[in-house]
Amino acid sequence: MIEKEQSxxxxxxxxxxxxxxxxxxxxxxxxxxxxxxxxxxxxxAFRDPGRGKDLRMQxxxxxxxxxxxxxxGAEETFEAARxxxxxxxxxxVETFREELQVSM
Numbered sequence: 001m002i003e004k005e006q007s008x009x010x011x012x013x014x015x016x017x018x019x020x021x022x023x024x025x026x027x028x029x030x031x032x033x034x035x036x037x038x039x040x041x042x043x044x045a046f047r048d049p050g051r052g053k054d055l056r057m058q059x060x061x062x063x064x065x066x067x068x069x070x071x072x073g074a075e076e077t078f079e080a081a082r083x084x085x086x087x088x089x090x091x092x093v094e095t096f097r098e099e100l101q102v103s104m
Contacts, residue, residue: 024063026093026100033090036061041081043074057081059089059102066093068102 020034036059043053055074058065068089070077081087091104 019061020089022063023059023061023066026066026102028093028095028100030093031091032093033088034059035086035088038081038083038085038087039065041078041083041087043078055081055104057087059087066100066102067096068104070104 019036021030021032023036026032039058039060041055041057044056045053053074055070055078057068059068060066068091089102089104091102093100093102095101
């Protein structure tokens with residue numbers, strides 16, 4: 001039997017995606033793991049450049065995209081993150097400046 005779930009975005013029932021939650025269904029406070037496509041992965045220096053850099057990107061799927069940041073291990077992870085390539089995201093959804101973002 002195939003598991004089904006109701007999309008928060010569309011209200012329609014569909015097979016549970018094996019890739020993880022749809023971006024449109026992410027909400028503050030959710031902890032999740034999913035597979036997405038990487039958009040605009042880049043390293044950005046902290047305000048104090050001596051402290052290192054964080055990785056920023058926008059994972060997306062057919063329902064939308066979301067800003068995501070990784071602070072620990074950013075430079076190593078950046079080597080594997082390619083524009084348009086697959087990316088596994090494990091993180092928490094939070095609100096920052098009234099926009100959703102993922103802390104990976």
